[in-house]
Every structure is written in structure tokens, then in C-alpha cells.
Amino acid sequence: MMKIGVVVHGPQIVDTGYAVKILKLLESYGDVTAILGGTMGRTAVIDAELEDKIDIGQKLLPSQSIEKLSKTSDMVVLINYGKSSVTGHAFGYKVFNRCDADPILLQIERPGEKDGTVIPWNKDLTAFAENIARDLKLQITDPSLITDKMELNGVGAFKSGNIIHRKVAGVSPDENILLNGIVVGRSTSENVILVAEDGILTQILGGIIKNHGVEKLGKIDLENAVVKTGLLRRSKVKPRIIKSKQNAKNRNTSKLSISYLSHAAEDIYKLKDSDLVVTVGDDTTLVAADILYRFNIPIIGITDGDLDRVVEEGFKPVGSMIIELDSGWDDIIGEKIFLELFNGKQTMEIENIENFKSKIIQIISNTTSKYNLKYN
Template identity: 30%
Template sequence: MNPLTADAVMVVHGPEVFDAGDVEWLIRLLSPREVLVAGVMARTAARESGLPVTCTDERPSVLLNALSSRAFLVNRGKTPESGRIFGEIIAGRLGSGQGLVHVESSSRTIYSWNRADDALAREIAEKTGFALASATSTGTPRDGTREIRGCIPGEAVFVNGIVIGTATDETVVLSSRNGTIRAVSGLEVKPHGFEKLLRRGLPDLNAAWCKSGMIRSAPPRPGGVRVSRAGRVAVIDHCGHTLYREIEDEGVCGVLAIGDDTTAVCGHICSHAGIPVFGVVDGDGDGIVEPGFAPGSVVVEVTCGRDDDLGREVAATRDLEASCWDEWVEETLRSLEGRVRVVVDRREG
């Protein structure tokens, strides 16, 4: 009889499962029919790993809801408790009567959420040597309030890729009322964080992507350098998690990143892709990812004002079709003379 895992789809979340070697080990051990990757930084780590996986733009719950075949989720939380909480959230977002087999590497546990496929869960537990645990998720309340659990005080808190503040407790509580969002408890609000979030419209807190901590702890692995230095300059404004939609385009020769955290994320991802970044920052970064920049990258810090304003000015006044990336950078620096200082310079010579 064929093992159940050979007919199952493995859905992978987060970069840590690649960086720790979990995905490579599980593929070799379980031989899943297909491996689907969810998440921006997971995609970066997946590409660096060179493993035979399929990257997507979807969230784990969306992928799992769309699958008609056997499937299981693989995750490595920053702590065993945060990993369990993540599985509970995903299980609560699945269709009625649909359980979840959740492989949590941080605690070496196989969770069988909500009457999941117990035969598949048992087989994975036997092959991995992980403990098997039954668990129940009650779903996500839809009362305009959102709890972000499993936080470590002092770490950054995100909503839809925007840092909105710093956790002061293990649980951050947000509330959506009267067309805006406010912090109820557990959060030291970051100036302009909510402003940047609401600039793109009021998010549905129940469906929003919320997390805390670093989005990846491992440094990027440098890749090749794109041969073409001519083409379109993609603009990423305080929304680094949308970057892959831009850099998949072979016509992109570089990225204009606006904001400290956005610049860090873009530099990290583009480092492996070999795409240079021109970052505009003002020094209020949250250390959410290990830095790294491809050759040809430059980061400038504004000496007066905010990165938002200066970055949008560059996007509005500079031609975003560059005949030569290096010349575009030089001309942009000349246009900003006296208003910025260069803090990262990866140009040759």
C-alpha cells in the first residue's frame, strides 16, 4: 500500500522551515506529491534552497481551502506556543467540517485540528517521531476586534506588512470602529504606523495578515546579478510584501523602496535575485529582517523631513524608465544633493 503522504500536498509556511532544514528533511522523509509555499519570505528562502517546490502568493488558509486532495501544513513558529497559535488560526479559517494536519517543527508536534485526517496525522507522526496531539480551534470572532497572540514584548507588530508598533505584552488587541483602527492593549503605537496602514484603506482585521517579530532571522544568500541594467524602476512604498509582483517582471532593472522597513525587506529579497535597490529611509527601522543588498544598490537617509515625502517626490519627478540603472542612481543622487546622506553604497568603484 502506498503511504498516505505520497498522495498528499505539503503546504509550507514561513522561511524558518527552509532555513532550519525542515523542508528538505520532510520532502526526503515523506515524499509528498507536491510542495506549495505560502508567504513572501518563505518564497525567498525557498528560492535560495533550490528545492523542488511551487511558490504562490496565497496565504496558507486559502491554499488549504482550495485543495481537494489530502494536505498538511508545515510551520516553525518562533516559539512552540506561537507555532501552536498559528495552527489554531489557520484551522479556524478553513471550511466547515474541514480539519487540519499541522506539522509544528518548533515543538516536534503533529497537531490534528478539528477532527482532521487522523490516518495521515498518525503516519506523519510515525515517520518523523514527532508527538501526536488532538486540538480544537473555535474560529475567528468577527466583532471588529483582533487579538495578535504569541508576541514577545519589544518586538515589532505588523498588520498587512506595515509595522504599527511594538508589543508590550504577549497579546496585542486591536479594534476597528467608526472607520479607523485603534490599539486596545499590548501595543506601543509607532508614529505614522496606523497612518501608513489606513492610507491603503481600512483593512478587515479578521482577514488581515497580522504577525509579530522578525519576518526572517537568517541573512539572505546572495545570488546572481541581472545582466540587464536598463528597464523599469519598480516603486515599493511601505508595502514590501508586494515586491514579488513587481520583480517577477524581467523588465524591472531596479527598485525604488520608500521607508526603512520596506528598504530592508526589498534589499533582502532582491539580494538573491540580483536586483539593485535605491532606498529612501529616515532612520526609524524596526530590525525586522537581516539586511542585504545586491551590487549597484544605494540607500539614502533624509536629513530633514520624512522618507514618505521625499520618496514619493522621487517617484513622481524622476523618469521610472531607466536606460541605465547606474546613471539613474547618479542623476537621482544629484537631484537630492543637500537633502540626504548615503548610508549604504554598493556601487562599483
């Protein structure tokens, strides 16, 4: 029996129900093994209760997932639901070209849309692609046409000395621009080019740079960085609440594990066994709260009202507290909390959450009188 590896990328392919539909279809052709490529789809897989069908335990880039499955599969199918055919095709083009060896790769893109396509990135898959396209009522797109279009439009990175220019495909005006999970600016046109000098983002042509985000990002490899635009998750969904190991504890009497998080780009799922998480920054707080809601883990969010809204709808766990400060003060207060309460470590143990909250408020009130407490 043919062995088919499937890389599931992004939340939209899961939220629309097409991930399940395509997996069932592929099972009629062979033995299917599915893993997540990228990180944003993990919450969608959890909400859809698909952990038994899609492996979400490995934090791999889509190209890494393809390479991993290629070792044990006769072919790999990449399923994605980009916000447009342009972004979807550009995504497939970049992923295919990032793989060390040309994989036997088929892409199914935007299956629920009129412009949805099946792309046989390897010529050996042309006949199989025709079958899949017929089953899903999609058109086949020749990968050479996508490659020509990407090269004609100059999509990708271009290096000149210590300066790198990277053109971003499929951008609409007034969208967030994220680099490695951190918001670094906002688009003002459809033509966006990121510019980095000595590894630091210095300009966004066709957009407005967010200096605070650039500071958080630090030095990057712009050529290989993960670039996203718009919302990280577009669907409005009902979140699924699942038990974590710590939920069985009595949070008022037991030793409690408290974690510190300052970047939304970090692996928030590693914190799912914490009893409480302190988050710094508006977007970090929004994303962390939304994910940790699934595990019933409250947060203490240190924010300053500079929200870019990277998800359509965010949820806050019961028992959470949001502290809003004046602009720019979230990082200052966050650093004080990290050094004075956490002693520079990412985790600590406490005996009482209310006492811990009081200590945080004390640090803030000793530093500034301008803050506002919000409870959910």
C-alpha cells in the same frame, strides 16, 4: 496511491531543513505535491534551491493553499515552525477555521523542538497522525484542546459596532507588530490587543502604536488581516544569487527598466526583472534590498533612519545607494520622486543609471539640505 498535498508556511521550516525532511517522509506514504502558503517563505525556498519541490509561483494565503490542494488531494499537511508552540497552534487554529469547508488537514508544528507537535485537525487523520508523530518523534496534540485554549484566552477578533478588538497570541515584549506586512507598533507586554475603529487601527493595548505605519496601512479588515510579530525571518543564511532576465543587459547602454516601491508588503518578487528599484521607507528598503540581492538588482533607498529591523540580517545588492533624510522626510521625497520622475507610474525606462541617480539627488537637494548618501 494516496495523494498528499503539502502547504509549506514560513521561512523557518525551510531554513532548518525540516521542509525537505518532511517532504521525503511523506513521499513514502504517497504522491506529494507541495506549494508555499504565505509569502515570507519564498526567499527561503530560493536560498535552499527547492523551487523544483515547492511551488512558489502562486501568491496564496495558507488557507487558500489548503483549499486549492484539497481539490486534488486525499489529505493536506500544513508544515510550520512558529517561534513558540503558542503561536504555532494559534496559527493552525486560525488557518483551519478560515477554510470554507473543513479540510482533511494535518499540521506538523515546530518539528525540531521539544514542544513540537502533530495536530490532526480532522478526526479521520488520527491514525495517520500517530504514524507521522512516531516517524518524527513528536507528540500528538488534540485539536479540541487548542480550540478550547484559544477560546478561553479570547484569541481572535470581537466586533462591537464599528470597533473591532483582536487579541494576538504568543507575543513577547519588545517585538515588532506587523499588519499585512507593515510595522504598526511594538509590543510592551505578552498581552496584546489591536483595536480598529471604522477600519483604522487606533490602539495597541499592551503595545506602542506607530502612527507612521498606520498611515501607510490605511483602512483594513482587522478581523481577517495577516498579523505577525517579531522577525519575518529569524535565521542567518547565505543568500543564493540567481540570474534574472535583466542581468544579461548592459546597464550603461540599453534601455533600463526602473521600478518604484513604497510598501514592503507589496509583492517584491514582481520586480525581479527590473534593472533598478527605488524603495521608500527603512523597512521597505531593508526587505526589498534583501530579496533583490538574490537577483543582483541594485536599489536606491529613500530612508529616514526609522528602522524596525524586520529581518535578522539584510543584504544590499552591489551598486545600491541609500539616502538617509531627517525623520518623516522619506515619504515626502518619495512622493516627489514618484510624481516628478516616474510621472505617477510604477515603472519607467531610462538610458543611464548614474544620470537617474543625479536627478534623484537634485530633487532632494532642491527640497532639503539635510541628507546623507550611503553606498554599499
